Every structure is written in structure tokens, then in C-alpha cells.
Amino acid sequence: MKLLILGGTGNMSRQITTQAVEAGFDVTVFNRGNRKDFSIPEGVKVVTGDRRTPGLLEEKFRNCSFDAVIDMLSYTESDATQTLKVFDGHVQHIVFTSSTAAYEMPQRTVPIREDCCGLWNENVFPYGFEKAKMERRVWATASEAAKTVIRPSLTFGVGCSNIGILRQNANIMYRILEGKPLVMMGDGTMYRNFTFAPDMASAYLKTLLNPATYGKAFHVTNGISYMWDDLYNTIGSVLGRSVEMVHISAETLLSFDKTLFEHLDLEKKYCGLFDCSSFRQAVPDWKPVYDLKKGMEMIVSWWQESSFPLNEEKDIKETLICEKMRAFRQTASSGLSGSLDYVPGLL
Numbered sequence: 001m002k003l004l005i006l007g008g009t010g011n012m013s014r015q016i017t018t019q020a021v022e023a024g025f026d027v028t029v030f031n032r033g034n035r036k037d038f039s040i041p042e043g044v045k046v047v048t049g050d051r052r053t054p055g056l057l058e059e060k061f062r063n064c065s066f067d068a069v070i071d072m073l074s075y076t077e078s079d080a081t082q083t084l085k086v087f088d089g090h091v092q093h094i095v096f097t098s099s100t101a102a103y104e105m106p107q108r109t110v111p112i113r114e115d116c117c118g119l120w121n122e123n124v125f126p127y128g129f130e131k132a133k134m135e136r137r138v139w140a141t142a143s144e145a146a147k148t149v150i151r152p153s154l155t156f157g158v159g160c161s162n163i164g165i166l167r168q169n170a171n172i173m174y175r176i177l178e179g180k181p182l183v184m185m186g187d188g189t190m191y192r193n194f195t196f197a198p199d200m201a202s203a204y205l206k207t208l209l210n211p212a213t214y215g216k217a218f219h220v221t222n223g224i225s226y227m228w229d230d231l232y233n234t235i236g237s238v239l240g241r242s243v244e245m246v247h248i249s250a251e252t253l254l255s256f257d258k259t260l261f262e263h264l265d266l267e268k269k270y271c272g273l274f275d276c277s278s279f280r281q282a283v284p285d286w287k288p289v290y291d292l293k294k295g296m297e298m299i300v301s302w303w304q305e306s307s308f309p310l311n312e313e314k315d316i317k318e319t320l321i322c323e324k325m326r327a328f329r330q331t332a333s334s335g336l337s338g339s340l341d342y343v344p345g346l347l
Helices: 011-021 054-059 077-087 124-140 171-177 198-209 229-239 250-256 257-266 277-280 294-304 313-337
Strands: 001-008 026-031 043-048 069-070 091-099 146-152 182-185 214-218 245-248
Touching: 011 026, 011 198, 026 054, 043 146, 054 077, 054 257, 069 077, 077 091, 077 124, 091 124, 124 146, 124 214, 146 198, 171 182, 171 229, 171 313, 182 250, 182 313, 229 294, 245 313, 250 257, 250 277, 250 313
Parallel strands: 001 026, 001 069, 026 043, 069 091, 091 146, 146 214, 182 245
Antiparallel strands: none
């Protein structure tokens, strides 16, 4: 199969590139060439450029001939329009990457099903709203090529930068090793699927030229239910250390730092369990192999082997937040202890 990947070096797409080569595909990748932490596998053709440069994508691929295109770089309606314009009539199948962030939240079903979710109609969550508009453009544009939309949820892999409540990544490891507490959202019991990039890559590749996936949108996760506390406790288990967490509501964290914690308030404070039976019916031979323990062993090894740098600013901020919450709770406890007897019905 001749495969073009728009992207090819990010968290998920580097795994798609690697697995496609291992499967014997003829692979071409198109990206800006800015990622220095991933070596393109031997035999992959590399086309360099920024898709946001007007006319560049068409210039690079005007006379292309591929069996399929995986678009990891469409973030907006105009991006999708451009992909369809350039490749329609030149490929059999285009797979677009959206996100479960495109769903209006909170969702009303648990686990979450595609047929029970509307996409954002208002710009409450800019990233999700743009992905929703992107999807609508895909389906509103007539094309000769078959189209599929994949909506990943929270997905971790080598090269990612999205792990943790503060998206502090290797800071989690360093803080556990130093015995420092970690900020955890809520009481840590909200349910969530944590999926890993090698499994997502396998899902993408099994989607290609599969008529059962044509004209459909799927969210894809490994389907295993975890709680948020499990994320940090599993990293602690990999490191052989116990983990101390300071639990704080998403609303309170937002009041500490809106920029840092807005992603929690807009998306992650809600249940993140997804029913992937629709995708599994279309691609029955897809079998994810990474549970949370195996996935975090991969991530921790990457952090250690790469000497992943400490983010000092986030480290200082996380310590400060923990200290403030401890001080508040101590003060609140002291203030109530002498007056509980005087509150009718409380005791």
C-alpha cells in the first residue's frame, strides 16, 4: 500500500509511521521537519513543508498517487477543505484525525457512544469547537475518495507532552522520587480511558481501505476503565515508590491558574469512558495490548533514557498549590473544631 501521512513524527503519528514501515507499506510523510527526537525509519520518503503556507500542499502533491492518506494535521475547517481539495481523485481513502474533545460536554451517556453525542456548536472550548467544524466540513464536502474520521481520546506515547493534571510530564516521576506531593483533580475517582500510541497506530492502519469504516466517525480508546488516581499510582508502582496526592476540585484549580488548568475544566473533569463497540465491529481484528502498567513502563523508560528535563516553573507551582491547600484545610479544620457542638443537627 502507498500511504501518505500528513504528520508522521508526533505522539501518535510516529507510531503510525513505524508500524506502517514494519507492515511493508510504501510510506511518505509530510511535516515541517521540526521534531528532532524521532528518527524517520529507513525507506520513508520525507516531504518537508508547513501545510498552513497557502498553496504549498497542492504544490507538493499536485501529481501524487497514493492508496490512502492519514491526515494528522487537520485542526480547522480550512485544513479539511484543503486536504479534500488536494487529494480527492488521487487517493482511495482519507482518514481524518479529530478528537473526543469535539463532543459537547458533559456527555449524557456512560460509557459514551458516538450516536449519543453532539459536536460543539458554540465556541466554549476552542480546540474542540475547531475540531467539530473540521468534521462538519469533511462530511459536507462531496468527494470521490472514501472518508473516515477517527476521534482519539487521552493518548500517551513516546514524544507526548500531555501527561498529568498540570501536563507536567516527567515532573511526575521526579516529584515521586523526591517524595513531593502531586496535585490531583477532584477526589481522584473520576473514570477515564488512558490509551497508548502504539495501540492507536494499529487502529489507524487497520482502518485503511476497510469499507466497513467508510463514511463513519469513530472514537477509539483501549476500553479499559481507570480512575485518575490510578495514573499517578501506576507511575509510582513502576518506580517502586509510594505516591502522595493532594486532591483539589477542578474549579479550585482553575481559580489558581486559568491558563494551566483550563483543560481540566473544559474536558477532563468529566467522565472519560468510551464505548468503542462501533469501531470494534468495523475492525474486529484490532486488539489493543497496552494497559496502564505496560504503557507507563514505556513512558517512564523514555523519560529516564532521554533525561527528560524538569519543568522548574511547573514544579514550583505544584509545590505552592499543595502548600496552599494544606494550609487552607488546616485552618478550616481548626476553625470548625471548636464550633461543631453549636451547629444544630451537625453532630
